[in-house]
Amino acid sequence: MTPDNEIPGEGTDGGLAPQPYKYRYKYLHKYGDESPRGERDEHAGDEDDDGRDEEKDKGAGKQDGDKNDKDQNKDKEKKDGKDGKDEDGKEKKEDDPKAKRKKVVVLSIIAAVFVLAGIGWLLYYIFVLSxxxxxxxxxxxxxxxxxxxxxxxxxxxxxVEETERVHQGQVLIKLDPVDAQVSLMNAEGQLAQAVRQAQAQMQQANQADAAIPQRRAQYEQARDDYNRRHPLLERRAVSAEEVDNGKRQMQQAKAALDAAEREAAAAHAQVDGTTVETYPAVIQARSQFRNAWVNSGRNAIVSPIEGYAARRQVQVGQRIQPGQDLLTVVPLADLWVDANFKETQLEHIRIGQPVKLTTDMYSDVEYHGKVVGLNAGTGSAFSLLPAENATGNWIKVVQRLPVRIAIDAEDLRKHPLRIGLSTDVNVDTHDRDGRVLSETPRSKPLASTNVYEQEMGEADQRAEQIIRENTVDATPKPVAAKRGG
Known part of the structure; x- marks a missing residue:
């Protein structure tokens, strides 16, 4: 390998052996000419011969030469760049198939993931959300x-105070009993007096009955006297005055008999068909006594149901009037949920469908229930000021209809709720064969209490006692005959 600082071509035959690309590139970058060193030496000799001529022209063409050299160097660099690109391009072309295969695999995996996610969402919507x-x-x-x-x-x-448990029949509030006790004593006296008056009226009717035979006997006696004297008048055995007196006595006795019969009838009209207990005056007095007795018992205000006290508005020493709100009792064992569904959600909701509920109070507890009915109107229809949709100022707003949901009693017992808590409702509408409206009326009362029946029972017992105490035996007692003259 040729060192970096060695000129390419030295040490070879003729100095013209081809050199590797990187050495050639370094040479060109260093010397700015792509011709080998041998050629440069030959051209250098010729240039020496013509050196004088060139020296003459150097002054004039120095600037042009510099420009040409620069242009030539730029052309060489561009050429070298193309060669480098060609070599890199060959290497890149060799790597392109692998990169393309890898790219296709990655894109295929991504597309498959999105397709599977779309299919999963579609199936989830079809089988769950819908x-x-x-x-x-x-x-x-x-x-x-x-x-x-x-x-x-x-x-x-x-x-009792707010939040406390209240039992049915428990005394919640007591009122001052003085006025009620005075009224009760007055009613008790009136009942006793009415009982005695009823007995007196019955005895008067019996007395009127006893006067009729007496009047009848007097009439018969007067009639017989007249009948005996009247024939003797023709024989002058009696005077006419005596006969007239007998006739008048007979007429008076007849009138007295008729009056006694009328008095007896009048007396019987007041008492016939009745007893002391059923005598009208006694019934009236008994009713007043029962009212006074109940009012006396109403000084102790009791709870009609089981529940919890809330919203207490009464204080000791306060003067209250009938019907005034004093306290509220809430039976937390019998709660329900009113779910306000949009009208676009009501198509598949039916009575009896199962429901799952969650609350913010117990975030990890799921309540179970069922749909028991759909309200007869939307919330806006029963509002204090219903919307006038027939006017020109009309804007379409999606309405909501309350759907009542009963909560499982066991869930309520384990995790008590409070009135007004917000809930999330999930109605399972798989079964859509149920009814939308209830068809059968309620057979049993919705709610009832018997705490007030005890008051009436005690009042009746006391009234019966008063009647017995004031009822006397009116049967005449025989009088013993006196001995001796």
């Missing part, structure tokens, strides 16, 4: 029982 409806516009709802007073009074005791 078979369900989801919304995050859903909230937990439940009954909110407002506790209010049925009588006016002053609060003397508050027995």
């Amino acid at each position: 078979q369900r409806e989801t919304t995050d516009d859903a909230y937990v709802k439940g009954d909110m029982v407002t506790i209010s007073s049925r009588v006016a009074g002053t609060v003397v005791e508050v027995g």
